[in-house]
Amino acid sequence: MKDHRAGFISIVGKPNVGKSTLMNQLVGEKLSIITSKAQTTRHRIMGIVNGETPEFDFQMVYSDTPGIIKPVYELHKSMMEFVHGSIEDGDVILFVTDIYEKYDEEDVIERLKNATSPIILIINKIDLAKPEDIEEKIQHWKAVFQPTEILTLSALQGEGVPQLMDRILHYLPVHPPYFPKDELTDKPERFFAAEMIREKIFLNYKKEVPYSCEVVITAFKESDDLIRISSEIYVERSTQRAILLGHKGERIKKVGIEAREEMEKFFGKKVFLEQYIKVEPDWRQQKIKLQGFGY
Numbered sequence: 001m002k003d004h005r006a007g008f009i010s011i012v013g014k015p016n017v018g019k020s021t022l023m024n025q026l027v028g029e030k031l032s033i034i035t036s037k038a039q040t041t042r043h044r045i046m047g048i049v050n051g052e053t054p055e056f057d058f059q060m061v062y063s064d065t066p067g068i069i070k071p072v073y074e075l076h077k078s079m080m081e082f083v084h085g086s087i088e089d090g091d092v093i094l095f096v097t098d099i100y101e102k103y104d105e106e107d108v109i110e111r112l113k114n115a116t117s118p119i120i121l122i123i124n125k126i127d128l129a130k131p132e133d134i135e136e137k138i139q140h141w142k143a144v145f146q147p148t149e150i151l152t153l154s155a156l157q158g159e160g161v162p163q164l165m166d167r168i169l170h171y172l173p174v175h176p177p178y179f180p181k182d183e184l185t186d187k188p189e190r191f192f193a194a195e196m197i198r199e200k201i202f203l204n205y206k207k208e209v210p211y212s213c214e215v216v217i218t219a220f221k222e223s224d225d226l227i228r229i230s231s232e233i234y235v236e237r238s239t240q241r242a243i244l245l246g247h248k249g250e251r252i253k254k255v256g257i258e259a260r261e262e263m264e265k266f267f268g269k270k271v272f273l274e275q276y277i278k279v280e281p282d283w284r285q286q287k288i289k290l291q292g293f294g295y
């Protein structure tokens with residue numbers, strides 16, 4: 001019998017460095033929403049890859065995490081707890097950096113220095129960089145701390161991703177699978193439905209509105225050829241509700257159309273989507289309400 005290897009791989013780093021893009025490349029499905037705005041990923045999201053090499057079978061369990069930021073709201077604190085938890089539980093840690101970012105989160109560097117698992121430091125977005133800048137960045141990181149390895153890649157173009165997979169497999173411990181072999185993720189389908197609506201809100205509105213929104217799926221009813229999904233979008237103030245709606249409800253209608261198209265691709269079925277907007281004053285500041293939203 002072949003050995004089985006399995007482990008948790010945590011993807012951490014600042015906002016917008018390409019963590020979700022990288023995870024989707026590694027997992028091969030669009031599990032994690034990607035936008036050009038910071039803080040799109042609020043939860044820890046797991047993606048599971050099962051496979052085999054000539055020597056062993058394996059299961060990789062990836063966690064994508066919210067970007068590392070200094071907490072301002074209660075919401076941010078629980079987001080950062082996910083990040084710290086990921087550094088502690090990971091069998092392999094992918095610390096993602098952007099070729100042109102300025103890194104100043106000393107506390108996270110400290111946590112990484114104390115981590116006992118291998119740390120692969122990734123310099124992402126090399127498609128944007130000149131070769132001499134890449135070399136300089138490698139030297140910079142070697143001076144800051146000693147990760148187990150440094151790899152350069154372009155998550156967007158997939159360049160360097162197979163090499164990264166090989167290195168992850170190298171560090172994966174011998175262990176039986178953690179999840180049934182036919183599961184792609186630990187999150188229920190309605191989680192993805194909510195994330196797709198949130199993604200479209202991020203893409204359609206400016207400034208603080210997307211950060212003030214939370215999406216809850218209140219019904220998810222699947223029949224042979226159709227999924228009926230009802231959603232509630234929570235905002236903090238009635239002025240935000242008005243912005244979200246737009247003139248005659250046209251802006252939220254556009255969000256709904258785009259989210260539905262995304263859901264139909266993801267679930268492979270026709271989707272009927274309802275959206276209701278509700279005002280819940282200061283939900284981001286209140287722990288009880290956040291717990292109700294699953295944080």
Ligand code: GDP
Pocket residue numbers: 014015016017018019020021022033034035036037038039040041067124125126127128153154155156157
């Ligand atoms: P996250 O906040 O770290 O999860 O970052 P995302 O995966 O959401 O990506 C943030 C932005 O960077 C998006 O616009 C991505 O398309 C872009 N991006 C990610 N990886 C690359 C890359 O390798 N090259 C370039 N040019 N852009 C990238």
Ligand code: K
Pocket residue numbers: 015016034035036037038039040041
């Ligand atoms: K992002």
Ligand code: MG
Pocket residue numbers: 019020021032033034040041064065066067
């Ligand atoms: Mg992300």
